[in-house]
Every structure is written in structure tokens, then in C-alpha cells.
Amino acid sequence: MEMTLVGLRVLREVAERGTFTAAAQALGYTQSAVSRQMAALEEATGARLFDRYPGGVRLTGSGRALLxxxxxxxxxxxxxxxxxRGAEEVERGSVRLGFFPTAGAVIVPRALAMLHQEHPHIQVTTREGTTxxxxxxxxAxxxxxxxxxxxxxxxxPDTDExxxxxxxxxEVHLAVAVSVGGAFAERGSVSVEEIAGAPWIAGPGSADEPLLGVWPGLPGRSEVRHTARDWLTKLHLVAAGVGITTATPALLPVVPPGVRFVPVEGAPEEVRRVSLVRVPGPPNAPTQALAHALRREAADLADLADLAD
Structure with a gap:
């Protein structure tokens, strides 16, 4: 039995999605069809390509090498x-970018605007997702x-080779976003004990990532009164005075009126690092151009965060 292009495409999709079910949905196949393709690929290679576990599958060393x-x-x-087919994309170039949710509020759109101004023929596609x-x-x-x-x-972010x-x-420091009309608005800082009992606005947790928007390591069980995935929605809810959330100065350019950032005392400093990640090897010209735009926008945001501190 030989490897097929269909089998390799299915392998890539399963590696990206993490489960046979999700890969089948993305490809428009049945789950059994995906299972058959992977079984055939394992037979053709003579190697186990995936480790199975209750939450899905993970590539083995052989699977990563084949991928x-x-x-x-x-x-x-x-x-x-x-x-x-004569597609212009060959001459003009394209690049595919993924980003964590908060980056979609400021750094990504501003970098894309900069890139479009300097390289209008580069086509960028984006997606938001978990790490x-x-x-x-x-x-994949x-x-x-x-x-x-x-x-x-x-x-x-992973241990693969x-x-x-x-x-x-x-790098930015985490703070608490509070309403200018609320109890913490005029404070230079707030304590862990004070915010532990406050109503929180947070993003729903998942198996991939913990609850986002609640200060890490608070004692007891925090009261999450409102949930929202979008950071701008969270900040507008803060402005409405219905709760508090965590945020960084990187969001300052889009913070709605009525919101103030306050540092937290009595707790370890919470630092968040934003990084540009890619597979090793020389990037193509469009990828280099986008990376350059992201670096410049990050430098501008770093200057803004320093002013806020």
C-alpha cells in the first residue's frame, strides 16, 4: 500500500484539529472515512502516527516527521x-496569520494597515484562536x-521537534480595568483582598486555556457575573459599571471612555509576553514583511505602555 495525497491532506488536518471528528467536519468527510485514511497511512508507512487519548489524538515522533x-x-x-491557473498570488505573495484574541483588538489590525500601505499586493488571511x-x-x-x-x-508553546x-x-504588566464611576476609580492601586470579592467579567474557560479576565491566584472562588469572549465587550461592560476585568496597557488605544487601569498590590507581578512564532526555516518575503510590520506596531505599543506606567 502506498501513501496518497488524500491521506497526507487528512493527516495535516487531523494534526491541526487535534481530533478525527474535527478533521472530518473541516474536510466534509465522515469520521469513519478519516479513520480509514489514517489507518491506511499507518499501514503504508509501517509506523504508528498518532497516540490516542480521551480528548483526541497527538502525533507520535513518526507522525511529526511525516507531517x-x-x-x-x-x-x-x-x-x-x-x-x-495563472493565479496572481504567485507574484504578489500571501501570508497566513493566527493570533490570540486580545491581539485582534490592536496590534494585528494596525500592523495589517501598515503592511497594506507599504505592500498593497500582499494578501493576508487571519484567524483568531487559542495557543x-x-x-x-x-x-500543520x-x-x-x-x-x-x-x-x-x-x-x-510546544515541545515538538x-x-x-x-x-x-x-512585554506588558497585567492590571485591573475598573469603571471611572466605581469604588476603585480614584485609587492608586487595589489589594488582592479587595478585588477577590468583586464581581468579575471574564471569558469562558476551556480545556485549552483557563478562565480569562479574572486575576490569577485569587483566594476563594471568584464571582464571574458576566462572560464574554471579546475583550472590547468586556471593557464596555466595565465602563457600564457592572464588574471589573484584567487587561494590559496594550489595549489603551481602544479602551472605551469610562475605563481606568489600576495596578494590583499584595500579589506577584503578572507579566504577559507577546511573541511572534513560526516554524523554523527562512520565511518568504510576504511573511518577512508582515513580521516587520508587527515588530514596529509592537514597539509603538511598548512606548505607549511605558507612558501609562
Missing amino acids: RRAVVALDALEAADREL PSLVRALR GTLDLAVLSSRPPHRS PPLSVEPLL
């Missing part, structure tokens, strides 16, 4: 197809760059 080669082959075939999902997409070759956030000790290229762009 690296499969991504190169599939990308080459797709590029050949575009060239044969695990974006890392899987980088490994369906993203070229990802803007990710991390907290100390700022380890690599070869190691991802991780370039720090920006």
Missing part, C-alpha cells in the same frame, strides 16, 4: 496548481505566523 515532509509536498503542489490550536496550525503548515501570549516562565522560532515582541 513535516507532507507539509512541504502539499504546499509545493498547491503552489504549482496556482501557477498553472494550542494556533500551534497545531503552524505545525496552515499558518505562516502566529502572535501568541505567554506568562512566566515563558516556555516554548524541530523547536518553533519564538521572537518576543512586547
